[in-house]
Amino acid sequence: MAEPTLTATIHASTESIPEAVWNALVPATDGRPDNPFHEHAFFLALEQSGSATARTGWQPQHIVIAANDEPVGLMPLFLKSHSQGEYVFDHAWADAYMRAGGNYYPKLQSAVPFTPATASKLLVPSNDPAIRRGLLDAAAQLTTRLGASSAHATFVSEVEEEVAESSGWLTRHDTQFHWHNDGFSDFEAFLATLASRKRKLIRRERRDALADGLRTEWVTGGDLTEAHWDAFFDFYMDTGNRKWGQPYLNRQFFSLLSDAMADRIVLMFAYDGTEAIAGALNFAGKDVLYGRNWGCSRHVPFLHFELCYYQAIDYAIAHGLKTVEAGAQGEHKLSRGYAPSVTRSIHWIEHAGLRAAIADYLTREKLAVLQDQEVLMHFAPFRRGNRTDSDD
Incomplete structure (x- = not known):
């Protein structure tokens, strides 16, 4: 049997993707998205209210991949002119690149705007890694086509991190504090x-x-x-x-x-x-x-x-x-029963020199995040034998 033909379409608005198509591509139970930040209605409200639009620096560039004209994958994506509202900070990368004579903006950002919550960004109902890689490849190609410096996906899942690493993307870790039931x-x-x-x-x-x-x-x-x-x-x-x-x-x-x-x-x-x-x-x-x-x-x-x-x-x-995700940062949450948890992001950097510098930085940063979490768990408020795993 011949492999299906995959095609990628870029959508310049959420509204251009029918709600039924969008929601059929996200993890769901009984037809309802499991994560509210995956819902078409959430992105549409951001767009229709004017909160996340080209005017505010969030121009939709959502990628839909189809196999033989049937939608099989979705990557919510925005062309951005700044790094605000993301909660995974790359301002230092932008400053370094601009001091070296490059233009860091525009960049592409796969995110739920203004929402530092883990939510898959490579949305593939079949869980086929080839389609996830197809979404990543489409984002990388769009980066080149638009003359952007980079493409990023923040607060992704562990599975998406693994696929991204195998596709040559850089990966980054940080810490949030989550409560576990x-x-x-x-x-x-x-x-x-x-x-x-x-x-x-x-x-x-x-x-x-x-x-x-x-x-x-x-x-x-x-x-x-x-x-x-x-x-x-x-x-x-x-x-x-x-x-x-x-x-x-x-x-x-x-x-x-x-x-x-x-x-x-x-x-x-x-x-x-x-x-x-x-x-x-x-x-x-x-x-x-x-x-x-x-x-x-x-x-x-x-x-x-x-x-x-x-x-x-x-x-x-x-x-x-099962879990309460109480938002970004906040070590004060630790003493209130919220345990340190890993958050993940993935990054495609066009310029070879900038990419090498960021890769070196991320290697050291990951080690620091791991060490910080080990220290934090030492001060966790749980009784002996009741400590919560730091990586959910």
Whole structure:
């Protein structure tokens, strides 16, 4: 039997790919994508709201591979004019290349914009490595054709890292902190796995966070209203303006997302009476709760930990989710029961000299990441025999 003919098509918008085609190419259970950040609706909301478009430096260049005209693979991809909103930092690479007289931008970036959560980028329902390699080859060829410096895919799976290495891409490791559900019946069962001093610390933080009559509430699905989004957006803007000056997402994005996938959204609010004073945005997948954005209208000690970490654990236990990914960075999560976990990215560098320099750097960086994780686990709060594997 003849091998199927593979063809790659570049799509300059999410809208140009039918939702049914896109979602059929991502890991799913009973027809629903397992990871909310794989959903066509998520990318479409970013595009239609103007949050991730050519104007903001995120021009879609999504690759769809077909075998005999039947779509068999998808790589969400963007042509970028900057390195913002990625959470895997290559600014030093850009600076070095530009000082040497090169142009680092534009570059190609396979990512879920503004979302530091692990989500496969080489989406192949058959799991055929040849099709995954085809997606990588198409991205590398597009890099050359567009005169870009490089192509990158961030927060990829371990399988994708292996395929990329066999295809000549460079690989990079970093650390996030994830909570793992060992079949706990409730929060106290989780606390029982921690050292006594850490159990006391967490109980005190939870108590102090909700002192003076504060209460929490989970809002999801049909209960979400525009009033909830108005309150949350105020919190989001306050955090963004204080941290990096200009938040990436606009108000319309949240309404579009709520209309399309409200059942994947969990807003966690803290109330003083009837007034919402803080909120945290989460997305629920098949097995994972993904913590994203947080903000508040006034400072309350430990309220950030309560809404973003402890409430997330409560929700995961209540809904039988295996993992909580609480976002990028944050060694303070370690003492709250979140274990260091490897994150992966892959990189195609066009210029031979830049590629050699980055390859040398990544070899040393991987060793440093491994050593850091070993040190971190030494300070993990778990009782002897209850330490969580650092690589999920």
